[in-house]
Amino acid sequence: MSHTVVVVGGNRIPFAKAGGPYARASNHDMLTAAIDGLVARAGLAGERLGEVAGGAVLKHPGDFNLTREAVLSSALAPETPACDLQQACATGLETTMYLANKIALGQLTNGIAAGVDSTSDAPISVSDPLRRILLKASRARSAQERIAAFAKIRPGHLAPQAPSVAEPRTGLSMGEHQALTTVRWEIDRTSQDELAAASHHRLAAAWDRGFFDDLVTPYLGVTRDAVLRPDTSVERLATLRPAFGGPDGTMTAGNSTPLSDGAAAVLLASEEWAAAHHLTPWAKVVDAEVAAVDHPGGADLLLAPVGATGRLLARQGLTVEDIDLFEIHEAFASTVLATLKAWQDPEYCASLDLDGPIGECPPEKLNVTGSSLAAGHPFAATGARIVPTLAKLLHERGPGTRGLISVCAAGGQGVVAILEAV
């Protein structure tokens, strides 16, 4: 990499539960709000940026140019180009790496990486047979042909199709897949509830100390993450009924992320551009790795980041002891716990062709300002929430401190990245 890429800022809107305060906001609205807040804070109004990369997992067909349209609605110069990327829940981290790589190569000097998702304003589509009939009718050359096409519509075709978070190849939801992993890795209920409670308490503490003052902009009257329950406890979480894994399941609505609405954005730059714009670099982007597991061959759907973590650390000549902070996306509490167990499992790591186990993550270094269980998880936005959060945390700790981000994604994929304070 010829140029050092630094994270110089970030902005998101507070996240909220689906059907909550952002029920009427679209992906376009929320992404524009996240970008505009970042532009205002960094003093970039009217500037032509190198590129904006964003994406959403649940996307309306009309939003094919979602990010470009958000740029045009934002205070950025209309000459700022944009592109849409999507890698399920890793989208916000993948857009970060896409721009970081371009900046490293000298193709750009700056850019905004972003992600957004609305599960409230999710697209509803028509059934596949009805869609085929409508397409046939639209190609019809005569009224007769059109009527013939419409005549094939059956009542069953008319049920609208809501987007699902089920894996296309297995029909199992993310939670159901994770329930299999939870059993396989023997993750108990109490550990999950403890992790969830800690996430809420740490996020609440971070809000209380003003940590998010320069990372979040209020939107539609929401000033703090609306999912956050500062007063939750292990005891209270223990009363919830299982949501996944059957009646004996250990995964509940309390230790799983809720469907969420929100958007987040990261400002990336070369060191020179940051200096010229009087922006303080928080951390540099060191390296990243994307990985996938054998799905649906029986591998744990959400453990793909484990292999990426091992390979990335080895490539950088680092061990977990060299990492000061870990940000492991809390898709489910048990995902984090299974990941940490897998890191220490010699057999599992050997099966990934790693040179021995990755090692142990001290709990006090993990998700120190909470993560998705407390903040919420608007799929594509999560990576772009974590990157500036970690960069700022590392900056607080001083130059040379390192952080690792691990994000699992649908389809048995994952992205892992390392940041280092400058």
Added chain:
Amino acid sequence: MGRDVETLEALPPMGAAFARALVPSRAREARIPAHAVRVDGVVQDLDRLADYSRVCGYTLRDTVPATWIHVLTFPLHVALLGDRRSSVRLVGAVHATNTMTLLRPVRATERLALQVHVENLRPHARGAMLDLVGRAEVDGEAVWDGVSTYLATGMEAPGAAAAGVEREPWEPVQPIARWRLPAHLGRDYRRVSQDPNLIHTSRVAARAFGFARPIIHGMWTHARALAAVEGRIPAAHRADAAFLKPVLLPGTVGLAVSPNAEGLRLAVTTKDGVKPHVLLGVHPAR
């Protein structure tokens, strides 16, 4: 300025005034009320704001469009033009020009005090002109003001008709956008604006006022044009609009955008760009 202020309990002020505003006046002589109407503590309805934003093409933001505040003051226009002391009625009055200034960004969560009065009744070649002057405040701070000039066709006002405002001669333009406006747009905008004027939704009412079909509200066209360039509108800005030719529904219109020394000049035109429907200027507020 010593103007009496009638404070209303809430928006919209329903009742007799509302009904009267919708009945065309038979009076020849234009009379306007001398008092102002005011309503305090207006909570902006986020659902309606979201709906308004969709209908007009705005991004739903934490801060609201200037045209939205105009819409919030509109029930006060109705109250004044339905008042017994007014011989000018909302129905039959033509919105000729509109000027508004957003003095600072206004959050969707801020409570507003809204006040409107009528002034400057004057003769015009085709009737009488009058200004509805509105103002929005947050905690006593003025955040928005607007002047809506209406022409009460066929009515008389004292004085000599002033010379018409000089406009730059119109040159046909090449539109850079084409908007297809569906027949239901008038009903959609009525829902979000609460402007009950039937010429926007009823073919019969439109005919009675000399239009072949319902016409879209001038303030929709105004809002839609601003929404098309929303990323370039300064945080504090002034927007001047002249409504020259009504847009019939359903219909197709064009938009031309040209930057000038002061800001942006927008023209909503016939789809071929030959005739203007609405001309707009947007520039930073001073």
